[in-house]
Each structure stands twice: as structure tokens, then as C-alpha cells.
């Protein structure tokens with residue numbers, strides 16, 4: 001079992017001041033694959049990563065990295081992992097190159113090897129040009145790339161990336177995706193956390209959804225999509241008086257109904273034929289459609305579909 005899985009969580013629980021954050025989490029990541037742990041703010045993603053990277057002790061259950069149980073063999077585990085935190089952990093006053101060389105020395109690489117490794121990583125992460133500048137002058141995206149490079153100095157077989165693209169602009173996000181994809185080609189096992197369904201879809205072999213301390217769904221992007229639907233179609237009805245009738249007509253497929261906005265959302269394959277069929281139905285019933293919105297399912301759509309409730313964030317947003 002330890003040969004196939006690089007990461008395993010067995011019934012892990014963790015509370016902070018009586019507040020249960022992880023409530024029996026089970027998760028396995030196959031060697032050489034990438035798993036995205038998807039969840040809203042406060043779901044327990046960082047807590048899970050901190051337990052796996054030996055920074056935090058679980059209250060119950062067992063966790064393994066490359067076969068080593070994290071609390072008993074924490075030194076071995078640390079030798080097997082690289083970690084990029086949610087907040088970049090590089091030294092502001094050193095240059096990019098100095099940061100990476102220092103990291104090499106911390107990993108006992110020797111001066112020459114540290115230099116060589118720093119050089120390779122700067123190239124790989126397109127930071128060569130900025131290498132001699134102090135990190136203070138770097139943009140957010142450059143910092144994230146340097147932070148990821150720093151976690152790879154010792155070429156660990158297992159890598160934890162905690163929200164690697166949060167706060168990046170779309171271009172830097174794509175660059176980061178590129179880098180992550182290259183790592184998987186190099187057979188690194190990656191557990192990454194994200195709040196973006198799209199990111200999980202793009203990068204991960206498997207996606208696990210964490211909510212209220214439990215894994216509520218796990219599977220490939222396609223398996224999850226089969227549950228959630230490929231696209232969301234929102235239909236806004238023109239007349240309040242015909243809203244009820246519209247709901248009745250679309251009821252079988254409705255995911256979310258919002259009477260105050262006269263809006264009905266359904267899960268669809270997104271094909272033109274399907275949309276036309278739905279509109280025909282409405283027309284035949286004499287219901288005027290005011291607006292149509294087609295979008296990819298968001299994290300909130302996933303949660304609504306899988307749990308029947310919205311994420312805490314979305315609820316707070318609505319309450320306020």
C-alpha cells in the first residue's frame with residue numbers, strides 16, 4: 001500500500017479550542033500524480049497540509065508520506081517533502097539568487113551544488129533576469145515563483161502547494177500552472193490546495209472536496225463534473241407572474257431557484273441544441289425570457305450541488 005500511495009490520511013481529526021476543524025479525513029494520493037484539495041476559506045486545507053508536513057500534530061488518525069508516519073518519523077518525512085505556504089516565505093532583503101543558494105546550504109548541498117541548483121531553478125521559473133535584485137522589488141507573481149523554486153531546491157519527491165496561485169494575475173497563474181505541470185512530468189507527487197474549481201480541473205489527476213472537516217467528494221475532474229454538470233445556465237424570467245410556471249417547466253433540472261431575481265439555474269451540457277430546446281419549452285408555455293447566462297460551475301455551484309448548501313463565504317455574503 002505504501003508503494004502505490006505517496007500521501008495517505010487515515011481518519012485524521014484536529015480541533016482548535018474545541019472547534020473541530022478536521023473530522024475524520026481520509027485521502028490517498030498515488031505516487032507521481034497531482035491531487036487538488038478543493039475547499040472554501042476555513043475548510044481545513046492548510047491544517048491538512050500542516051499535519052502532513054509535520055508542522056502540526058493531529059489529534060487522531062494517522063498520516064503517511066512516502067510510507068513514513070508523520071508524527072513518528074517526522075525527520076524522514078521532512079527529507080521527502082517540499083512545502084510552499086499560503087504566504088511566501090522568502091527573505092525580502094536577499095536577492096532571488098541568494099535566497100535559493102541559502103536554501104541549498106540549508107539542505108547541505110555544498111557551495112558549488114547550491115549555486116548550480118539556484119541557477120537551474122532561476123532559469124526554470126523565468127527569474128534569471130531578476131535574480132540579482134532584492135526580493136523587495138519583486139511583483140507578487142515573481143515572489144510566488146521564487147517561493148515555489150525555493151521549495152524545490154532539494155528536489156523532493158512529494159510537494160505540498162498551499163494555494164499556489166492565489167493573488168496572481170491570469171498571466172502569472174498560467175505560468176505557475178506550466179511550472180506545476182512540468183513537475184508532474186518529473187514524477188513529483190503533488191498535493192495542492194485551491195479555491196478554484198477551474199484550477200483543480202486544469203492541473204489535477206484527482207480532486208477531493210473538503211467541507212466542514214470531511215472529504216465530501218473525490219474523483220477525477222470528469223467524475224466530479226458528471227455530478228455537478230458541465231455548465232450552469234441561468235434563465236431570468238421577465239414577468240414575476242410567470243415565474244412559478246417557469247420553475248414547474250424546468251423543475252426536473254433546476255439547481256437553484258431565486259424568486260426575488262426571477263432566476264432559475266440549471267445544470268447543462270451547454271450545447272446549443274439543449275439551450276434551444278429549453279427556450280422552445282418556455283416559448284410554448286408563453287413565458288418571456290429576459291436574460292440568459294451560461295457559465296462554468298464555480299466552487300459555490302459545486303458545493304451547492306454536493307452538499308445542498310452554499311459555502312460559508314457565500315452565505316455570509318448573502319446575509320450581509
Ligand SMILES: Nc1ncnc2c1ncn2[C@@H]1O[C@H](COP(=O)(O)OP(=O)(O)OP(=O)(O)O)[C@@H](O)[C@H]1O
Pocket residue numbers: 016017021039040041042043044045046047048086195
Ligand atoms: N492555530 C490555530 N488556532 C485556532 N484556530 C485555527 C488555527 N489554525 C486554523 N484554525 C482554524 O481552523 C479552521 C481551518 O483553517 P485552515 O487554515 O486549515 O483553512 P483553509 O481551508 O486553509 O482556509 P483558507 O482557504 O482561508 O486558507 C479555520 O476556522 C481556522 O480559523
Ligand SMILES: [Mg+2]
Pocket residue numbers: 045046047086162
Ligand atoms: Mg489555507
